[in-house]
Amino acid sequence: MARKGENIYRRKDGRWEGRYIADRAKDGRARYRSVYAKSYSQVKQKLQEAKEMVQKEHRIQNLPEAEKPFSEFLYRWLDYIRPRIKESSYVKYVNLIELHIDQEIGAVPLGRLNTEMIDEFINTMLTGKEGMEPLAAKTVTDILGVVRNVIRYINTRYQRLDCDLSQITIKKEESRMRILSREEEEQLIRYLMEYPSPMNCGIFLTLFTGLRIGELCALTWGDIHLREKEVYIQKTMQRIQNKQPTSTRPSQKRMQDQEKEKRTRIIITPPKSRKSIRHIPIPDGVAQILEGYQRYGNEYLLTGKTNSFVEPRTLQYHFKKILQKSRIQEANYHALRHTFATRCIELGFDIKSLSEILGHASVNITLNRYVHPSMEMKRDNMEKLSELIAG
Incomplete structure (x- = not known):
């Protein structure tokens, strides 16, 4: 009853x-x-x-904004954050929204957006669906970060949404960066010494300072102080998509690479974080090699010219050619940074100093991301236990 x-x-x-x-x-x-x-x-x-x-x-x-599509607020948020972030970050967010978020949940009315719907969207990004391959965990993590920021923006300016994303988590992919062995490092050094050039000098500098590729490409002789034996890192170079509309139509006679240039452009900006602006001491041997190419002022290290630079993808291509000629297994340019960090640990560097040289925001980043003890180093450390048996 x-x-x-x-x-x-x-x-x-x-x-x-x-x-x-x-x-x-x-x-x-x-x-x-x-x-x-x-x-x-x-x-x-x-x-x-x-x-x-x-x-x-x-x-x-039944709130005033409820029937408007989520898409409208995605682009309102982009307009809001654009003056507050680096241009490269803005381009990254635009791509995540245009390629993934807007296509999948942009049409949903704001009042009907909820936790379950976003959880299902994130799961689809991870597992894929018909006609769409699964995305990398790192990409999905970035997508979730954008959605969280947009919802926070909506909650503080328009209306409270029924969206609690605190329990939505993404398992991180375990990836191990390629590191040059000591033998490979010696082979590379021999090649760089045998075939001297400004670009090879830059690669040599990276091997002994751990510079990021964009930092090296933006480096000018005004940043290199040979008397003090230090390098001052204050800018980085990268190619980004050109998201600003053009006012004129391209000529039909333009070459394909010129058309591509119109879609992307090179920018030189401050490094990724405040900690990345730093002074790096350079070893005597590296300083001596740099002296052979010394210029002054705004001349780029990799070209020796003020009006000509080497962009990151060109340097990456050049580096891979060197590895082929040196018969060294393929590696990304960033492997030099990992190799530098690992060698420093093997030589007994303290972590705090190494972290500052690398320009990391915290010591934990240095330990978790860049320090990869070799089997030889592990074996040497384990052998120290033998002293207990001898005693």
Whole structure:
């Protein structure tokens, strides 16, 4: 028998059922849903929670912004953050929104966006679907970060959304960076010494300072102080997509590379973080090699010219050619940075000094990302335990 006024019933199977109005059809007819429990008190509590949730959703869906698509707020957020972030970060966010977020959930009315919907969207990005390959965990993590920021922006400026993303997590992919062995490092040094050039001098500098590729490409002789034997890192170079509209149509006679240049451009900006602006001491041997190429002022290290530079992808290509000629297994340019960090640990550098040389925001980044003890180093450390047996 139903409890009076509560719409709660005892079913034939012994369970209690509570019914409530979930929403209404266009003609005004009520649409019911049910909750179930083993006791009256349990189903009454569930029914109350369900009714409160419906009321909350009803309030959200009837706010002034509720029927506007999520897409509109994605681009409002982009306009809001653009003056506050680096241009490269802005381009990255635009791509994540245009290629993934807007296509999948951009059409959803703001009032109907909820935690479950976003969780399902993130899972689709990770697992893929028909016609779409799964995305890398790092990319999906970046996508989730953008969604979180946009929802935070909406919550503080427009209306509170029923979106709690704190429990949505993404398992990080374990990746191990390639490191040159000591033999490979010696082969590379021999090649660089045998075939001297400004670009090879730059690679040599990276091997003994751990510079990022963009930092090296942006380095000018005004940043290199041979008397003090130090390098001052204050800028980085990168190629980004050109997201600003052009006012003129390209000529039909332009070459394909010129057309590509129109879609992307080189920028030189301060490094990725405040900690990345740093002075790096250079060893005597490296300083002596740099002296052979010394210029002054705004001449780029890799070209010796003020009006000509080497961009990161060109240096990467040059580096891979060197590895082929030196018969060294293929490696990304960033492997030089990992190799430098690992050699420093092997030689007994303290972590704090190494972290500052690398320009990391914290010592933990240095330990977790860049320090890869070799088997030889592990063996040497384990052998120290033999002293306990001898004693």
